[in-house]
Amino acid sequence: MGVVYRAVHVALGRTVALKILAPELAGNDEFQTRFRQESKLAASIDHPNVIPIFDAGEEGDSLYVTMRFVAGTDLRQLAASGGLDPTRAARIVAQAAEALDAAHARGLVHRDVKPGNVLIESHGGQEHAFLTDFGLTKQVSSDPSITETGNWLGTVDYAAPEQIRARPLDRRADVYALGGVLYWALTGRVPYPREGDMAKMYAHLNDPPPPLGDSIPAELASVVATAMAKDPADRYQKAGDLGRAALAAAGRAPSAADCNEAATRPLPVAPVSPSAVRPPPTRTLPVPPARRNRIAAVGALGVGLVLLILALAGAFSGGGGGSGSSGGKTGAAAAAHTPNNSEVGRFLQVYADRYHAEDAAALGALFTPDAVRRNGNSAPQGRTAAIADYRSQFAKLAGPPVYRLSGLRMSARPGAVTVMGRYAISADTGTTTGRIAFALVERGGQLLIRRLLVTPD
Secondary structure, three states: OEEEEEEEEOOOOEEEEEEEEOHHHHOOHHHHHHHHHHHHHHHOOOOOOEOOEEEEEEEOOEEEEEEEOOOOEEHHHHHOOOOOOHHHHHHHHHHHHHHHHHHHHOOOOOOOOOHHHEEEEEEOOEEEEEEOOOOOOOEOOOOHHHHOOOOOEOOHHHOOHHHHOOOOOOHHHHHHHHHHHHHHHHHOOOOOOOOOHHHHHHHHHHOOOOOOOOOOOHHHHHHHHHHOOOOHHHOOOOHHHHHHHHHHHHHOOOOOOOOOOOEEEEOOOOOOOOOOOOOOOOOOOOEOOOOOOOOEOOOOOOOOOOOOOOOHHHOOOOOOOOOOOOOOOOHHHHHOOOOOHHHHHHHHHHHHHHHHOOOHHHHHOOEEEEEEEEEOOOOOEOHHHHHHHHHHHHHOOOOOOEEEEEEEEEEEEOOEEEEEEEEEEEEOOEEEEEEEEEEEEEEOOEEEEEEEEEEEO
16 A cells, blocks of 8 residues: 655756655554565565666655656556456566566565556567566455454455465465466456455455456466465465466457458357266366457356367468368359358257267268368377278277267358367267367368367366
């Protein structure tokens, strides 16, 4: 709590940010002691994403800090209108994470990581993030029962459960808060919008990590969920781990070119379920698209699986593109029709039915003659090799497998469509899950598989 002024440091002869801390903080002996210790420690952190502290001290009844003046904005204002593009959000949060790692290496826990403390400058079209207020601003809850304990809290909207319980803190409390900051960056909303501090605290202590919404990549949602785990042991153990995970999740999103001219929509695909099969225990994971596309949780047997997007175009080396000239319609005719939800849904249901029937030849008939299939780290397979691989899979089973698709997302254009999602195969030998991506083309008036990428978990 405090007020920040733009000022001129007389001794340094430069423009600075002058922060005057709130009087109630300056009058607290415990806070004053910690302020002096930690402001010196914070000033010693030399990192490009940490706001440099020039001076800190006491003048009359006021505590003050002078810092580098940042001519820009902060993440709170930047994302307030509805959240940022996932890649942009991940880049900003990753920079804040690097700053936290530098502070943690010096034994300093921030305790008040929030969007307003992530300052952003633009240089030549690139955004540079700074983390500020290391251990300097503490919000005291408006609830008297909280303030009387003498325990200082960070901003309640981002406070870790152990911080609310006034337990000893380590860097993982900052990881939790940074997960909340990523939530804000992606949505423009606080993780737990509640009325009053007590309701917010209860949510942090008891409620599961809130969903970010269908428009947010599931892979990034998983990063947020891990960062905001109630138990510190279940979180990322370093802020940098969170930042790298966020960048990796955003980096696996389809590029704008992949989605160009695409009609992206959820697909109503029902899973194959010959009997009531118990779905495997599967941890809900988040997903990444370059565009904010809606994700469908598909099918009665769905278990909350969400799509882990991968860029299909880069998954294969060699081979032609989706515009091959063999068979089918001319370019003009293909352009007259863009596959819709129902058509793609029916095709995927046929694929699942034939897999359940263990009919390798019928599955092969769903591939174009020049199709390429890749399963995990194995070499790319043509249609004949893919049929042989299906037969090998089925030979190992004692009974028909239950094949389920979920978290499907499609990008359609005239004559072709890309579908990405997750699969689960339940059989007597157990359950396998993973990511799957279909590149479908229209040939002779029907959809066929041109590329298929299967990546087991």
